[in-house]
Amino acid sequence: MAQHSRKGAQIQALTANRLADGIVVYLTADNRWSESLQDADVIEGKEAGEALLARAQPAIDGNIVVEPYLFEVVREDGNIRAASVRETIRQAGPTVRLDLGKQAELPGVHR
Amino acid sequence: MYRYDEFDHQLVNERVAQFRGQVARRLSGELTEDEFKPLRLMNGVYLQLHAYMLRVAIPYGTLSSKQLRMLAHIGRKYDRGYGHFTTRQNLQYNWPALKDMPDVLHDLATVEMHAIQTSGNCIRNVTSDQYAGAAKDEIEDPRIVSEIIRQWSTFHPEFSFLPRKFKIAVSGTPDDRAAIRVHDIGIQIVRDGKGEIGYEIYVGGGLGRTPMIGKKIADFVPKEDLLAYLEAIMRVYNMYGRRDNIYKARIKILVHEIGAEEMKRQVDAEFAEIRKTGALHLPAEEVARIQAYFAPPAYETLPDESTELNKAVVADRDFANWVKSNVAAHKVPGYAIVNISLKPIGGTPGDCSSEQMDAVADIAEKYSFDELRVTHEQNLTLADVRKKDLPAVHAALKAAGLATANINLITDQIACPGLDYCALANARSIPLAQQISERFADLDRQHDIGELKINTSGCINACGHHHVGHIGILGVDKKGVEYYQVTLGGAADEKTAIGDIVGPAFTEEQIVDAIETIVTTYLGLRQPGERFIDTYRRIGIDPFKESLYATH
């Protein structure tokens, strides 16, 4: 599957699911977990990626989130967008139920 | 239908209490994710793309109205007001929170439901014919055998850690509506020359990465020997099934590698051993006890013709169309089988809102002995409706947005959740089904095309049964972009076949046109009376290749 990480990926963000309710969250620059991709810390390069993963570890150990991973994003018109279809759907909600998921709940989460 | 005995109640309640403790320990951090994951999977809880997913077992697809109302309630209270009926006759919720899961399972247990055997390497929920007990040519109600197998396999210590998951399906009629030849074990109920009932056994069918059609290894297993025979199969599988490679662990690989003959020899030898001890002899009283749960409902004596029905057919074209496609013959005079399509034009195959579930529960209570079925094609069935009630049933379904008249037509498609929900997906499935549905919405055109099954899966796991769709669509990922590979000529009935790949995959923009080209090609080449699958079997794949790719 091409979604998780891609060779040559340049800028990345880190996502996970919240343990208690499974909701998709993103690690922010000040080490919080936000439901909005727009709040995500965006980094460049392999080393920065590893550092970002390391910063997720306390929340794993603290049973706040599960299944963290890096994924590729692009900056567009001042917004952060997921590069793959999978992560776009994950950050917005099902494309077949626009009334559900973040697209319906969070202002400014576009698809 | 089957009612829990004390033992079942205790078992399920203990399981809920146990899981409540496990969830609490996970949330408090006493259990790590690695420790907890297998425990949640054993209770039907997956982590999906947007949230957790809960899979609820509906044994052999039979539900009471009360149970369906509880499923509606759970959808409202813990989810987002709907559920998704699956090809395994189960129901999935897409949004429940882990912290609520013990309460959900508790609520389910109050109506004798649970999520056991919906995940993990065990014998999964047994599936069967949605027309069970009502089909015209039925030899025996397949739910009797299904329930016997359910009781035997639930928590069976030898079968809790199989090399891989294990699926059994049972059919009681020569027409196979349960897709038994694509299951690990398929059981066909038959009658021998002396009028005795027994079982034809198929083994090693399956879809997924390596699709296989089950091979027949027994022509007639007598009733009292069924469990002994199944146990023999399980032992051979447990001994030789490959645990080293997840892709080779299903029994279909074993049967494929050693051959059906050798499989039969091994099973027969094991069967002879088991029979010596006599332990698994199925006593007639036990069969009778379970059979009693599936005793026919209190049918009235009615004339087979209904003047109410005949009048309504003439008066109302919508109703007439619905009767034509959604109503099937019943074994009892004056009764009919009603299929409720969960495939509205442009809708999500298998999705059902809590309001719709409540409506169906009311209709089933009033018109079909308080009971309904889930079909493996992601529809619902009311098995025992008086013909004279059909106009009222249709009106009630219409009011709930459930009167789509398309059973077995081109818009009655199977589709897995795909990339809109599923963490394993390569591509979306539901939007394709929706676009195809809209393209072929015209009912006259649908009837002209006739029976045609389009099945779509979002990845090679084949939850959407694409290999056995007359037209199968498989989502593939090419560098983060969705593509769709098409197969033709699959079938899941008594003439089961795996579809042939027609050629290079299509883009999302091309795929609906490609489907239309296939349909048009068929319409141009069919002979009178031929369905798509008949034409395909006669002319093969080349004319379709030609029309799809020649102009490109």
Ligand code: HEM
């Ligand atoms: C969304 C969560 C789901 C996940 C994570 C999932 C996962 C899987 C996996 C991994 C397999 C392949 C297993 C193997 O080959 O041994 C599989 C097979 C299957 N799934 Fe799902 N599935 C999901 C949803 C569904 C749904 C919604 C349906 C029904 C519409 C379904 C029906 C099936 C069936 C019938 C197979 C059997 C294919 C075979 O015979 O090998 N699954 N699933």
Ligand code: SF4
């Ligand atoms: S076929 Fe693949 S994409 Fe579809 S539900 Fe199964 S695992 Fe998910």
